[in-house]
Amino acid sequence: MWSQNKQLPYVLIAPASLFLAVFFLYPFLSVITQAFEHSSSDGYSLKNFQDVFSHWKFSISLENTLLLTAAVVPVQLALALLMATMVNGMTKGREFVLYIWTIPLGISDLAAGIIWLVIFEQTGFLNSLMMSLGLISQPTPLLTYQNPMMIFVAIALAEIWRATAIMLVILVAGIGLIPKEYYEAASVFGASRWQQFARVTLPLLRPSLQTALILRVILAFEVFAVVAALGGTLFPVLMGETYTYQFDLLNSGAAAAIALVILGLSIAFTLLILRVLRVPKGVSI
Amino acid sequence: MDQVGATTKASRMVYLSSIVLLCLWILGPLYLLAVNALSSPEAINQFPMSLIPEFDLESLVFFMKFNGMVDALVNSIIVAVLTMIFSIGLGAPAGYALSRFDFIGKEFFRVMILMTRAFPLPLLALPLAVLFIETGLDDTQIGLSLIHTTLALPFAILITFSLFSGIPKELEEAAWTLGCTRFGAFRHVVLPLILPGITASAIFAFVISWNEVFASAVLTIQNRTLTAFLLQNLDTAPLHLKFAGGFILVIPALVFIFAVRKYLFAMWGISNR
Numbered sequence: 110m111w112s113q114n115k116q117l118p119y120v121l122i123a124p125a126s127l128f129l130a131v132f133f134l135y136p137f138l139s140v141i142t143q144a145f146e147h148s149s150s151d152g153y154s155l156k157n158f159q160d161v162f163s164h165w166k167f168s169i170s171l172e173n174t175l176l177l178t179a180a181v182v183p184v185q186l187a188l189a190l191l192m193a194t195m196v197n198g199m200t201k202g203r204e205f206v207l208y209i210w211t212i213p214l215g216i217s218d219l220a221a222g223i224i225w226l227v228i229f230e231q232t233g234f235l236n237s238l239m240m241s242l243g244l245i246s247q248p249t250p251l252l253t254y255q256n257p258m259m260i261f262v263a264i265a266l267a268e269i270w271r272a273t274a275i276m277l278v279i280l281v282a283g284i285g286l287i288p289k290e291y292y293e294a295a296s297v298f299g300a301s302r303w304q305q306f307a308r309v310t311l312p313l314l315r316p317s318l319q320t321a322l323i324l325r326v327i328l329a330f331e332v333f334a335v336v337a338a339l340g341g342t343l344f345p346v347l348m349g350e351t352y353t354y355q356f357d358l359l360n361s362g363a364a365a366a367i368a369l370v371i372l373g374l375s376i377a378f379t380l381l382i383l384r385v386l387r388v389p390k391g392v393s394i
Numbered sequence: 395m396d397q398v399g400a401t402t403k404a405s406r407m408v409y410l411s412s413i414v415l416l417c418l419w420i421l422g423p424l425y426l427l428a429v430n431a432l433s434s435p436e437a438i439n440q441f442p443m444s445l446i447p448e449f450d451l452e453s454l455v456f457f458m459k460f461n462g463m464v465d466a467l468v469n470s471i472i473v474a475v476l477t478m479i480f481s482i483g484l485g486a487p488a489g490y491a492l493s494r495f496d497f498i499g500k501e502f503f504r505v506m507i508l509m510t511r512a513f514p515l516p517l518l519a520l521p522l523a524v525l526f527i528e529t530g531l532d533d534t535q536i537g538l539s540l541i542h543t544t545l546a547l548p549f550a551i552l553i554t555f556s557l558f559s560g561i562p563k564e565l566e567e568a569a570w571t572l573g574c575t576r577f578g579a580f581r582h583v584v585l586p587l588i589l590p591g592i593t594a595s596a597i598f599a600f601v602i603s604w605n606e607v608f609a610s611a612v613l614t615i616q617n618r619t620l621t622a623f624l625l626q627n628l629d630t631a632p633l634h635l636k637f638a639g640g641f642i643l644v645i646p647a648l649v650f651i652f653a654v655r656k657y658l659f660a661m662w663g664i665s666n667r
Contacts, residue, residue: 114576121491122503125484125551132522132544133510139521195413208655209417212424215647217605219621223640224427230633234426237442248441270423282659324511331514334607334621337628338636348514348608355520355612368517375514 140372143365157366161354170345171370177261177346178329181268185325186318188269189276194306197284207281214274221271222264222338229263229339252339260340267335272328276321283317284310319386326382327375347371424644431641435634457638466623467642469535470604473619476539477603478596481546482554486592489554494563510548518544519609526613533615541609546599553598553657557591558584594657601650605643 147156161167196207213221228234229251236248251259287310295305311318333348347367355364430438431454432447457463491497492504519541523532531537561584569579610622618626624639631639651658 115497118491118495118497118500121487125488125547126503128480128484128543128547129506129510132540133513133515133518136518136521136525137513139524140517143521192416195409195416199413204655206413206417208651209420211655211658212420212648212651214658215601215605215650217607217621217643217647219607219624220605220640220643220647223624223636224423224644226633227426227430227637227640228423232439232441232443232633234443234445240442270419278658285659327511327514331516331608334625337625341629348516351517351520352608352611355523361520361524364520368514368520371514371517 140365140368143362144369147362157362160360161350161363161366161370166345166350167367170347170350173344174330174332174347177265177268177332178326180261180265181272182322182325182329184265184269185273185276186322188273189280189321192273192277193280193284194310196281210277211274213271214278216271217334218271218332219334219338221267222335225263225267225270225335226338229259252343254343257343260344263339264332264336264344267339268329268332271335272325275328276325279317279321279324280314283314283321286317287313315386315388319382319388322382322386323379326378330371330374330378427637427640427644430634430637435632438634438637453634453638454641457635457642460635462618462623463620463639466618466620469614469617470620472535473539473542473610474600474603476536477542477546478599480539480543481550481599482592482596484543485547485550485595486554488551489556490558492551492555493558507548507551510544515545516541516606516608516612519612523613532613533617535617538610538613538617538619539603541613542603542606543599545606545609546602549602550595550599553595554588554592557588557595560591561587591657594654597650597654601646604646 142153144157145153145155147154147160149156192210196203196210199206216224226233231248231250233251235251236245239245240248250256252263291309291313292305295309300308331348332346333352336344336346336349347370351364351367351371354360354367429443429445429447432449432451433444434448434450434452435456437444437448437450438453488503492500522537522541526532526534526537531540565583565587566579569583570576574582605621607621607625610619611625614622620639620643624631624636624643628636
């Protein structure tokens with residue numbers, strides 16, 4: 110009966126396919142052409158890239174984006190792995206703890222930036238705490254250009270706070286797929302908790318680790334609103350520069366050029382993660 | 395023997411207190427935001443901060459009265475509801491097709507859907523801004539919701555795919571043999587079973603749109619959404635306005651995660667494979 114109707118599946122996927130063709134494929138192709146079209150000349154050229162690369166802010170925003178990713182993602186990975194293993198052994202209260210740990214999944218990056226602003230602004234809770242500990246005598250502004258390290262720390266903390274949950278959810282789902290028998294066998298042979306983690310969980314979790322890392326790294330390259338809320342223009346990042354070019358400078362060619370840089374980085378790191386964490390052919394749980 | 399008991403007891407203590415600590419790590423900053431949002435503007439600028447809110451609604455009232463804020467809130471809701479309708483309306487049939495039929499191109503379609511997640515999707519707002527100006531969709535709620543649907547649709551397809559796969563084909567087949575049409579069987583057998591899951595993925599689509607900042611900021615000028623409005627006013631807005639705005643942004647998140655908590659892991663588990 111299911112195979113009788115040959116057209117039905119195509120009818121059912123047609124609306125979604127058509128939609129993605131118009132709103133994914135088309136803009137994807139035109140962002141590429143836009144990047145190579147410059148207002149000063151006909152035809153395609155690399156002028157937009159030259160404009161963007163020669164601007165002093167580009168290398169800083171590239172550096173900031175990469176540094177932030179390098180600082181945030183490993184911490185998130187470790188934290189998510191820790192949380193996922195902790196919750197795995199839980200019987201009572203598991204659902205409650207998971208609910209709390211996954212709350213940030215629903216919180217926008219802008220809101221997360223504002224939440225950490227509550228702590229880091231001049232009359233905020235961090236200064237209040239330092240004051241009550243007698244470390245400072247009056248509140249000094251923390252997020253200023255004299256204090257780039259503090260801005261970096263605030264943004265990194267906000268990112269770790271907000272976006273660890275997405276890795277956690279993927280890893281918890283992944284650990285749930287590992288058969289309990291493997292752990293039983295491991296403990297029969299006298300494996301310690303750590304050995305079970307290193308020899309059973311980690312290798313079998315590889316597909317989930319792959320997904321979690323790819324998703325997280327791509328999102329890290331897109332960091333924007335958290336930075337806007339905490340660092341403003343003091344901490345330029347790639348996505349913020351794209352926004353500035355598009356919106357403030359009305360230069361969509363240059364905006365598209367940076368967009369392609371972000372896209373290139375995303376693809377490069379996706380391939381790298383796929384390669385480093387490759388799952389051997391024919392292996393499945 | 396006693397010593398073994400003591401070490402397991404100690405490690406249990408470490409285990410439990412780390413769980414509590416990690417819960418506080420999530421809840422603490424949220425609490426501090428609530429303290430600020432529920433205090434008067436004077437209290438927010440006062441130093442040092444009190445850890446207990448005044449339960450003064452002045453900041454929130456100020457926020458609601460701020461020029462353009464209510465419009466932005468309404469825009470956010472309209473865009474999110476439209477995104478919800480589009481992504482479920484387009485995504486659920488595709489999810490059903492993936493779960494029930496073997497057809498040529500199925501694997502290609504599935505991989506394409508997975509691939510969309512590997513792209514920085516908000517960037518697609520840049521060329522669409524031009525297209526929208528040409529078609530009159532610029533600065534409209536429907537235009538923005540179409541971009542947000544691009545973000546939410548792949549999730550909607552994968553989630554509904556996994557939900558439909560959880561309902562045995564045999565149930566539908568039984569209904570056919572009892573004289574139901576294909577549509578009747580779907581309507582009376584599958585739909586009631588799938589409805590809670592569909593609701594969960596609809597809420598998911600709502601939140602994706604509600605939280606989105608970049609495309610909203612690029613594509614709207616007059617009809618700003620809440621996130622775009624807050625972003626635009628970050629430099630100039632007083633602190634209590636930002637905090638009240640952040641608070642309003644966060645509330646749906648708490649409700650959302652609670653509502654879909656049962657489906658969260660099933661959703662992500664399936665999209666792994």
